Amino acid sequence: MENNFDKVMSEKTNEELIKIVTIENSKYQKLALDSAEKEIESRNIDITEFNKIKDSVNIEKQKKDQLDLNTVKSSTRFVHFIVDTFIFFIFYVIVGSIFQAIFQFDVNKNFLFTWLLMVITFVFYYSFVEYHFQKTFGKYITKTKVVTINGEKPSLNDIIVRSFCRLIPFDRMSFLFIKNGFHDGLSNTRVVKE
Template sequence: MLPALMGRQFFLILNFMSTQFSFEKEDLLQDLSDLQELRPANMERRFANLVIDQVAAVVCGFLVFIIAAFVFGIFLGLGVSDDAESAFISVAMILMFPGAMLYYIVAEAMFKGQTLGKLITGTRAVRLDGSPVTWKDALFRTLCRIVPFEVFSGFDTVTWHDKWTGTRVVRK
């Protein structure tokens, strides 16, 4: 009789605990997300991102120029005129710009919002809900960087390309 009473008491205690304490997965995840707030990157980190990423973007653009020069150099070896050579140099220099922009798009999309500059400074770009940026977000963030004087929008921790695309740069 004693083991039966102990077994019954065990189930009563277990029932009481299950009604008093919620062990649902959603509650635990909500508690965790409440603790993890997105901390905006400060101006110093954003400026460091800008400098490092501009250097990396120029290097990417220059690599595109070198590849174009190599490909076109094959044609120059076949006796192309000087006018064609001048035209090539102009076209190759124009290709440097999309090559530099490609750096931002690929880096932010493939590395979950991190470019080389953001990796070094411990920041990343995220959507407003905290999720990683998508390819579309990375494309639009990059296109917004083309706007003249966009760099001067950085007097706040949220720049134009952040506002217009619904993204933020935050500390990890």
């Protein structure tokens, strides 16, 4: 009689199966592990391929553990927030003044326009500096940078998603409850020590 785990494990890749029976075995119950081992045997995975995949999985796990170890604390993120908010407002005042001078339009008298200009400036500021430098001014001070969950430089898409996620209400407070706040979690990025 086939248990439910047999079907689930049959849909896993070789790498996922090897990961389950090696480094992630503590996360699974015995029946699931038995099904994973049975699936590995039925696929006749070559022992050299098994060891190669196992080694790459271990390296991946070590990189993730190192990344987790280097992930900065909420107090450091609070410093980033204070510094970057101050820099953003200076940047916004400059952009608003330039816009006002060019178009002879008082940005402070139109709430919707002011809000829209602020959002565009906000997303541009964070996207530009984090994409080009992997850090904002606050991160320069604390010697930290933005990386993907694999420890690599984020793509422009990752950074834009990260910047828009900062607009989620209570995003800044999310760091009080979870190690990596909303804009980290949703963009699959982390802030780590250099």
